Amino acid sequence: MAIKERMSGNEAVAFAIKQVNPDVMPAFPITPSTELPQFVSNYVANGKIDTEFIPVESEHSSMSAAMGASAAGARALTATSSCGLALMWEMLYVAASSRLPIALALVNRGLTGPLNINCEHSDSMGARDSGWLQVYAENNQEAYDNFIMAYRVAEHKDVRLPIMTCMDGFITSHAVENITLIEDDLVKKFVGEYEPEHYLLNEEEPMAVGPYAVSNYCMEAKRAQAQGMMNAKQVFLDVAKEFEQISGRKYGLFEEYKLDDAEYAVVGIGSAMGTAKDAIDALRAKGIKAGLLKVRVFRPFPGEEMAAALAGCKAIAIMDRCESYSGNGGPLGAELTSALYRAKSKAEIINVVYGLSGRDVKVEDFENLYGELADIAVNGVKDTQYRYLGLRE
Amino acid sequence: MRELIEIRWHGRGGQGAKTAALLLADVAFNIGKHVQGFPEYGPERMGAPITAYNRISDNEIRVHSNIYDPDFVVVVDETLLEIVDVTNGLKEDGAILVNTSKPKEEIIPHLKGYKGKLYTIDARKVSMEALGKYFPNMPMLAAIVKISEVMDTDRFMDEMEASLKHKFAKKPEVLEGNMKALWMALEEVK
Numbered sequence: 266m267a268i269k270e271r272m273s274g275n276e277a278v279a280f281a282i283k284q285v286n287p288d289v290m291p292a293f294p295i296t297p298s299t300e301l302p303q304f305v306s307n308y309v310a311n312g313k314i315d316t317e318f319i320p321v322e323s324e325h326s327s328m329s330a331a332m333g334a335s336a337a338g339a340r341a342l343t344a345t346s347s348c349g350l351a352l353m354w355e356m357l358y359v360a361a362s363s364r365l366p367i368a369l370a371l372v373n374r375g376l377t378g379p380l381n382i383n384c385e386h387s388d389s390m391g392a393r394d395s396g397w398l399q400v401y402a403e404n405n406q407e408a409y410d411n412f413i414m415a416y417r418v419a420e421h422k423d424v425r426l427p428i429m430t431c432m433d434g435f436i437t438s439h440a441v442e443n444i445t446l447i448e449d450d451l452v453k454k455f456v457g458e459y460e461p462e463h464y465l466l467n468e469e470e471p472m473a474v475g476p477y478a479v480s481n482y483c484m485e486a487k488r489a490q491a492q493g494m495m496n497a498k499q500v501f502l503d504v505a506k507e508f509e510q511i512s513g514r515k516y517g518l519f520e521e522y523k524l525d526d527a528e529y530a531v532v533g534i535g536s537a538m539g540t541a542k543d544a545i546d547a548l549r550a551k552g553i554k555a556g557l558l559k560v561r562v563f564r565p566f567p568g569e570e571m572a573a574a575l576a577g578c579k580a581i582a583i584m585d586r587c588e589s590y591s592g593n594g595g596p597l598g599a600e601l602t603s604a605l606y607r608a609k610s611k612a613e614i615i616n617v618v619y620g621l622s623g624r625d626v627k628v629e630d631f632e633n634l635y636g637e638l639a640d641i642a643v644n645g646v647k648d649t650q651y652r653y654l655g656l657r658e
Numbered sequence: 659m660r661e662l663i664e665i666r667w668h669g670r671g672g673q674g675a676k677t678a679a680l681l682l683a684d685v686a687f688n689i690g691k692h693v694q695g696f697p698e699y700g701p702e703r704m705g706a707p708i709t710a711y712n713r714i715s716d717n718e719i720r721v722h723s724n725i726y727d728p729d730f731v732v733v734v735d736e737t738l739l740e741i742v743d744v745t746n747g748l749k750e751d752g753a754i755l756v757n758t759s760k761p762k763e764e765i766i767p768h769l770k771g772y773k774g775k776l777y778t779i780d781a782r783k784v785s786m787e788a789l790g791k792y793f794p795n796m797p798m799l800a801a802i803v804k805i806s807e808v809m810d811t812d813r814f815m816d817e818m819e820a821s822l823k824h825k826f827a828k829k830p831e832v833l834e835g836n837m838k839a840l841w842m843a844l845e846e847v848k
Binding site: 271297382383404433435436437439440441442443536537539540542543623625626627628 | 680683684687692693694695696697699718719720721722723724726
């Protein structure tokens with residue numbers, strides 16, 4: 266029987282880590298993810314798990330140590346936020362190109378500056394082209410579920426890529442909410458033992474990890490890595506299907522909420538999408554056909570699938586909790602707009618930057634946004650296509 | 659109980675407002691409610707004004723914004739009345755609870771014309787008498803449970819006893835003091 270509990274997002278992911286019991290966790294603390302290494306080191310100290318916890322001196326070192334452990338053949342993970350992820354930058358690319366299925370529990374927080382500790386997706390979005398799989402959560406339940414599914418996708422022989430499981434800093438990581446947990450033995454059976462095909466500690470097969478590749482071979486290596494990313498789409502779906510059998514919870518590459526017959530759609534990522542659902546219910550009660558597409562898997566990017574799901578919409582607001590300083594909108598806006606263009610979408614599209622540095626977003630903000638979409642559907646996009654929500658004037 | 663109860667806590671860093679909000683979420687969860695308990699984070703330090711929130715509902719809670727139109731407001735530190743707009747958005751059919759030793763007439767002028775109910779409790783007196791130290795959050799927690807009718811107060815006391823027993827298994831004297839603070843607060847709030 267499923268276990269009804271209440272816990273914060275950080276507690277939930279730490280509990281998932283405990284159930285998975287990975288081999289090695291090097292970590293360096295940073296708000297708001299600090300509780301993750303804190304809780305896990307408690308589990309270790311109390312003998313609940315036999316994970317090797319390594320308190321390192323920086324995030325550059327935590328990712329390096331995770332890579333060393335993973336290359337040796339261990340199941341490795343770390344956790345971080347914001348500037349901590351930025352300090353891992355060099356290593357992120359090496360982990361992905363070395364095809365090391367490391368898990369990184371990321372608690373989203375904006376990158377400095379101005380210095381701020383609150384939620385924004387600029388940290389993980391900055392790493393979107395580093396070759397890592399990325400999966401996002403709306404709440405503590407999804408953060409927990411995503412972590413339990415993480416290694417199954419990352420370690421799959423058709424994928425073999427590191428995975429970032431992301432949740433919103435404070436809003437999800439520090440809020441206590443209801444959650445349904447899965448029994449230890451079911452989780453253990455679902456995740457299984459890690460059996461790497463190639464690893465450094467295998468004396469039968471001497472090998473090098475991360476050597477220089479001459480131009481004659483380097484491009485092929487990169488193309489092979491891209492194939493792993495493309496293959497991950499199907500693996501995410503297959504793993505989710507299996508996960509449904511032990512949890513009763515259904516996951517896809519994205520979630521559609523009242524999108525079937527929607528004329529106006531919001532597309533976005535993370536905790537604010539729960540708030541959008543309440544706005545949709547209120548609008549539907551008034552006969553307004555509002556719907557939501559919530560992105561779960563951002564890498565690989567399910568552009569074609571999302572464009573197909575949005576095919577019936579007249580006006581779409583693509584939401585970015587991130588300013589990419591391109592002068593042309595945010596990352597989700599740019600990528601989804603291009604996918605919609607390729608799908609020959611006729612919808613009017615706006616790209617909305619919101620929630621930077623923890624700026625709150627309310628039900629009425631979404632209600633107003635849907636009102637704007639209804640106007641745009643009739644009169645077209647009047648002002649700039651790329652705009653801000655909740656900005657003080 | 660209302661279908662959804664929203665509570666906003668105003669306190670100062672170190673007074674335990676966040677802990678009280680999380681404890682309320684705990685006990686409400688234990689009686690089968692859907693709950694949220696969360697603080698609003700900034701550059702926290704001892705003594706700085708902080709805000710924490712609770713949503714308690716019979717249905718799944720999906721909203722992840724702060725609370726702007728609360729049913730109830732708890733003011734853990736009365737000096738905040740002068741610097742924070744504590745009644746902002748507070749529903750008129752709700753109530754505000756203030757920790758003070760003053761009579762209500764002296765508090766009303768600070769409430770910006772709020773027409774709902776005002777409750778007061780001297781949490782300092784309760785805490786000093788029950789615990790010998792000033793921890794206002796436990797009395798405030800008991801008082802808001804009584805006022806909001808979020809749950810039956812007997813059930814609340816049972817849940818709190820079980821939870822504190824677990825938490826302070828090695829310090830029975832802390833358990834006793836806290837239980838006394840809760841009992842006294844249920845009596846003293848007016």
